[in-house]
Amino acid sequence: MSDGRNTTAAARPSDQQLRYAAGVVALLVAGLHLFHPQYGLERLVILLSTDPALLVSHPRPVAFVLSAVAIVIGIYLVLFGVLVRPIYVLGMVLMLTYIVGYFAWHFTGHGGFLPGRTPHYHGLGPYETVVSHLREDPWARAAIALESVLFVLLAVLYRRES
Numbered sequence: 001m002s003d004g005r006n007t008t009a010a011a012r013p014s015d016q017q018l019r020y021a022a023g024v025v026a027l028l029v030a031g032l033h034l035f036h037p038q039y040g041l042e043r044l045v046i047l048l049s050t051d052p053a054l055l056v057s058h059p060r061p062v063a064f065v066l067s068a069v070a071i072v073i074g075i076y077l078v079l080f081g082v083l084v085r086p087i088y089v090l091g092m093v094l095m096l097t098y099i100v101g102y103f104a105w106h107f108t109g110h111g112g113f114l115p116g117r118t119p120h121y122h123g124l125g126p127y128e129t130v131v132s133h134l135r136e137d138p139w140a141r142a143a144i145a146l147e148s149v150l151f152v153l154l155a156v157l158y159r160r161e162s
Helices: 005-011 015-034 041-050 060-079 084-107 126-136 138-160
Strands: none
Touching (some): 015 138, 041 060, 084 126, 126 138
16 A cells, blocks of 8 residues: 555656756757747858848847857756756756847837837737737747746756755
8 A cells, every 4th residue: 555655756757857858958949049040040150241240230149049059068067067056047047038038129129229220019019019929930939938948947956956
């Protein structure tokens, strides 16, 4: 006869399982940013080869590529047990930056706060612009969902390994 304690422990994933899940999700997040069809590595190369000054008014390619590289470096460091807890914190900060950044970018009319950019809302209000973009862009929906999942996984790992 079971007293119920073993079923609870068996249902709870191990730290190692959570680390693997976080690693897979982190690779997916990195891939979504690195290979983004409009703001990934290809766009960065084009901007750098035509007019690097455009990066001031179009900062997303640099941010997407550098953050994807940072994620891969973070995975490597955790894999080899280097700076694990600080990497979890940095990963959580990066995921919040992605999520908050997405909404801030669209609420301000596609970065209308940046030099050389005029706010552009597609004839909609800020809220409607965000909803419209999320509805029409499966890439963005996937990124927001995966970033949210990764944030939670990293927070659980950080708490468990303290």
